[in-house]
Amino acid sequence: MKRRTSPADRANRPNRSYTLIAGCVLAGLIALLALVSLVWLPYAADDTSGGRLTGPAADHLLGTDKLGRDLFTQAMTGSRIAVEAGLGSVLVAAAIGVTLGVLSAFAQGWLDDTLSAFLDILIAFPTLLLAMLIVAARSATLGSAVLAIGLAQSAVVARLVRILVKRVLAQDYITAARTSGTSWPRIVAGHVLPNIWPTLVVNLALQFGLAVLAEAGLSYLGLGAPPPNASWGRMLQEAQATFTTAPAGALAPGILLVLLVIGVNLVADGLRDTLDPATRRRRA
Amino acid sequence: MTPVLETRALETTTPVLELDDVALSYRGSAAPVVRDVSLTVRAGHSLALVGESGAGKTTLLRLLLGLARPTAGTVRFDGEPLALRDREQMRRFRRGVQCVFQDPYSSLDPRRRVGAIVAEPLRSLGIADRRTAAPKVAEALERVGLPADAARRYPHEFSGGQRQRIAIARATVCEPRVLLADEPVSALDVTTRVKIVDLLAELKQERGLTLVMVSHDLSVVASLCERTAVLERGGVVEQGDTARVLGDPAHPYTRRLVDSVPRLPG
Amino acid sequence: MTLLDIRGLTVRTADGRTLVDDLSLTLGPGERLGVIGESGSGKSLTTLAVLGLLPEGMTATGSVELAGTQIVGATEKRLTTVRGRDAAIVFQEPLTALDPLMRVGRQLAEPLRGKRRLTGGALKRAVAEALEQVRLPEPDRIARAFPHEISGGQRQRVALAMALACEPKLLIADEPTTALDVSVQAEMLALIDTLVREREMAVLFVSHDLAVVAKVTDRALVMKDGRAVEEGTVERLVRAPREEYTKALVTSARRLESALDLRSAP
Numbered sequence: 024m025k026r027r028t029s030p031a032d033r034a035n036r037p038n039r040s041y042t043l044i045a046g047c048v049l050a051g052l053i054a055l056l057a058l059v060s061l062v063w064l065p066y067a068a069d070d071t072s073g074g075r076l077t078g079p080a081a082d083h084l085l086g087t088d089k090l091g092r093d094l095f096t097q098a099m100t101g102s103r104i105a106v107e108a109g110l111g112s113v114l115v116a117a118a119i120g121v122t123l124g125v126l127s128a129f130a131q132g133w134l135d136d137t138l139s140a141f142l143d144i145l146i147a148f149p150t151l152l153l154a155m156l157i158v159a160a161r162s163a164t165l166g167s168a169v170l171a172i173g174l175a176q177s178a179v180v181a182r183l184v185r186i187l188v189k190r191v192l193a194q195d196y197i198t199a200a201r202t203s204g205t206s207w208p209r210i211v212a213g214h215v216l217p218n219i220w221p222t223l224v225v226n227l228a229l230q231f232g233l234a235v236l237a238e239a240g241l242s243y244l245g246l247g248a249p250p251p252n253a254s255w256g257r258m259l260q261e262a263q264a265t266f267t268t269a270p271a272g273a274l275a276p277g278i279l280l281v282l283l284v285i286g287v288n289l290v291a292d293g294l295r296d297t298l299d300p301a302t303r304r305r306r307a
Numbered sequence: 308m309t310p311v312l313e314t315r316a317l318e319t320t321t322p323v324l325e326l327d328d329v330a331l332s333y334r335g336s337a338a339p340v341v342r343d344v345s346l347t348v349r350a351g352h353s354l355a356l357v358g359e360s361g362a363g364k365t366t367l368l369r370l371l372l373g374l375a376r377p378t379a380g381t382v383r384f385d386g387e388p389l390a391l392r393d394r395e396q397m398r399r400f401r402r403g404v405q406c407v408f409q410d411p412y413s414s415l416d417p418r419r420r421v422g423a424i425v426a427e428p429l430r431s432l433g434i435a436d437r438r439t440a441a442p443k444v445a446e447a448l449e450r451v452g453l454p455a456d457a458a459r460r461y462p463h464e465f466s467g468g469q470r471q472r473i474a475i476a477r478a479t480v481c482e483p484r485v486l487l488a489d490e491p492v493s494a495l496d497v498t499t500r501v502k503i504v505d506l507l508a509e510l511k512q513e514r515g516l517t518l519v520m521v522s523h524d525l526s527v528v529a530s531l532c533e534r535t536a537v538l539e540r541g542g543v544v545e546q547g548d549t550a551r552v553l554g555d556p557a558h559p560y561t562r563r564l565v566d567s568v569p570r571l572p573g
Numbered sequence: 574m575t576l577l578d579i580r581g582l583t584v585r586t587a588d589g590r591t592l593v594d595d596l597s598l599t600l601g602p603g604e605r606l607g608v609i610g611e612s613g614s615g616k617s618l619t620t621l622a623v624l625g626l627l628p629e630g631m632t633a634t635g636s637v638e639l640a641g642t643q644i645v646g647a648t649e650k651r652l653t654t655v656r657g658r659d660a661a662i663v664f665q666e667p668l669t670a671l672d673p674l675m676r677v678g679r680q681l682a683e684p685l686r687g688k689r690r691l692t693g694g695a696l697k698r699a700v701a702e703a704l705e706q707v708r709l710p711e712p713d714r715i716a717r718a719f720p721h722e723i724s725g726g727q728r729q730r731v732a733l734a735m736a737l738a739c740e741p742k743l744l745i746a747d748e749p750t751t752a753l754d755v756s757v758q759a760e761m762l763a764l765i766d767t768l769v770r771e772r773e774m775a776v777l778f779v780s781h782d783l784a785v786v787a788k789v790t791d792r793a794l795v796m797k798d799g800r801a802v803e804e805g806t807v808e809r810l811v812r813a814p815r816e817e818y819t820k821a822l823v824t825s826a827r828r829l830e831s832a833l834d835l836r837s838a839p
Contacts, residue, residue: 194413194414195408195409195410195413195414196413196414196415196416198374198406198408198414199406199408199414199415199427199474199477200416200427200431201374202372202373202374202401202404202405202406203401203405203427203428203431203432203477204397204398204401204402204428204431204432205427205431206431209431213419214416214419217416217418217419218416218417218418359754359755359756359757360725360754467612496611496612496781497611497781497782497783497822497825497826497829498611498821498822498825499611500825500829501825501828501829504829523754523755524829525755525833526829526830526832526833527829527832529832529833530829530832553833563756564755564756566759567755567756567758567759568755568784568833569758569759569762569782569784569785569787569788570784570830571783571784571787571811571823571826571827571830572787572807572808572811573808573811573812
């Protein structure tokens with residue numbers, strides 16, 4: 024009579040998700056590039072000793088840019104900046120978004136209205152404008168970009184968390200916890216958060232991909248990490264003029280960006296399947 | 308016992324729970340969900356709240372559980388008005404009054420082990436810590452007829468009837484005096500239903516538990532409760548001994564309810 | 574001649590679990606059969622299989638012949654002509670069976686327009702008639718209402734009106750009164766009985782409740798774990814059950830009902 028998802032089905036399902044593995048491999052490759060860049064780079068970021076716009080060769084795997092800098096080195100630093108941007112934005116979005124989301128799920132009356140209006144404005148506010156404001160107030164750094172992206176995303180996360188929390192609060196086990204004498208903070212920590220966690224994690228993984236794209240966009244416009252640290256967005260911008268003669272400068276960051284975003288999205292899909300299967304079995 | 312003696316006994320004990328002219332209206336709606344309801348729950352005299360959808364049964368239960376504040380009238384616990392902000396009184400109240408819900412699927416947190424679920428009242432009310440809770444949990448699980456290893460498993464590994472047993476174990480682990488039950492068997496199959504009714508009867512008998520049960524199922528009410536109050540559109544139309552109310556209804560609505568129960572042929 | 578002939582029906586899930594196991598039953602024109610079982614017995618899947626409505630991922634094997642049409646393996650196009658005309662179904666929860674965003678009158682008009690090719694004034698009259706047939710008061714008001722604006726009992730009557738709209742030869746009712754209040758249930762059962770009698774329709778009535786089945790059908794089939802356990806007249810099943818499971822079912826039902834008898838002795 025009743026249709027329920029039984030976590031037993033989840034447990035009994037073969038515990039391998041090919042999407043998850045594929046996603047981890049793709050994203051892992053970029054993460055590896057980023058990690059290696061912390062300790063070793065083929066050339067220094069401001070080393071212009073190579074010839075200008077040389078094609079791929081043994082000493083410059085991806086060739087050089089119009090100033091003679093090594094493109095592979097730039098791609099590696101770009102990976103680091105991309106991963107940092109993704110992680111940083113998601114952290115900001117999660118911290119602010121979960122707090123606001125939980126608060127607004129509990130809010131009633133005018134507070135509820137105010138919070139909802141605030142989130143609506145934040146969602147409608149263009150990330151670009153927000154970034155320009157923050158850059159104007161601080162300076163054009165990776166931190167500014169991350170703050171802008173994270174703030175913009177926190178509204179999306181908050182709205183999702185609000186809905187998820189409201190759904191959990193309507194369950195009888197919350198009432199049971201209340202009649203057991205459990206305080207609201209402990210109900211949130213012990214019942215609400217564990218139950219919204221799977222859906223939240225999947226969403227945060229998707230936000231990571233979006234944040235990487237947004238950071239590339241911002242640094243393309245010069246609102247991201249300043250030189251000499253190359254980010255993918257700025258590599259794209261610098262290679263734009265010479266794309267027809269030396270495509271490697273644009274292709275390299277472009278392809279890496281696509282790979283990372285696809286990888287993270289695959290991870291999100293895989294997590295969805297393992298944590299929160301959409302294909303739910305019916306109890307007969 | 309003669310009816311006269313019984314009445315006297317009733318009057319001398321302080322009611323555990325009491326609703327005195329209670330009404331509740333929700334913000335923005337004109338008609339109250341519950342109006343002018345007076346009920347008393349005395350130890351050893353289980354009470355059934357009978358009625359159909361929209362009768363206000365669930366609202367009454369929320370009032371009795373201290374989850375909602377009446378807009379008029381008083382809820383009393385052990386003779387004292389229930390103050391939802393009085394932490395000390397609420398702790399005593401929660402310890403003395405526990406609850407079992409209708410839907411055994413949504414009343415157990417799917418991400419907690421049964422042991423933690425049953426231990427929750429002990430932990431939250433400060434009766435036991437993690438270590439001292441374990442034997443009490445084991446005892447409560449045994450009392451409701453579940454194997455000891457149930458504590459290590461998750462709710463989804465159990466059937467509807469077993470889940471309802473887990474919920475009953477949680478509600479009885481802190482040895483409450485009153486068990487409020489919201490349609491405790493209506494989501495269960497007939498054969499399971501009988502077993503849970505038996506379990507509740509046993510808990511009444513052996514542990515001196517007083518039941519306050521919301522139900523639309525008159526046979527379950529008749530099996531478990533000495534007293535019955537019939538609700539219609541937020542008000543009590545009739546209350547008294549179950550045998551009298553269901554056997555010889557005074558109010559036409561009660562009569563209609565009793566006559567509507569489908570019976571087996573023969 | 575048989576209207577419904579099920580032979581060796583087996584329903585399996587994608588991962589190979591058998592939910593209905595080698596089930597056979599026949600139903601002649603105008604005959605009534607109750608299907609009794611608890612959750613997981615496969616009774617609801619059987620009714621879905623009759624109309625080719627099995628959920629995705631489930632496969633049926635064996636033979637289901639409805640008014641001469643083989644349902645197992647039939648194309649969706651073929652099934653569409655069968656549904657509504659040869660057999661129609663009423664589900665347990667009318668709120669999910671009706672489109673929440675469409676007024677009741679328009680939903681009811683759809684099958685009438687499609688299968689009886691009615692338009693304009695004739696269609697409007699037919700809708701009103703259909704609502705009157707199921708004894709709905711103020712059919713005009715109900716026709717203009719959205720499903721959530723009417724009561725559960727009224728919604729189930731609308732669902733019944735929709736099922737009867739194309740004058741099917743077989744009415745399938747899957748727990749049609751389980752979600753309803755007791756007094757509403759009694760009216761609904763009487764209504765189904767009368768309407769089906771007037772139209773000389775066959776009924777396949779599915780329920781977990783023996784007493785409810787007894788109100789509508791004389792013959793019943795008991796199912797457990799996807800298998801047919803026992804078939805016979807309801808009276809015989811209740812008086813002298815042969816199989817263990819039927820005995821358990823009857824004993825449980827009797828136990829609960831007897832509580833009502835003891836108390837109601839004047």
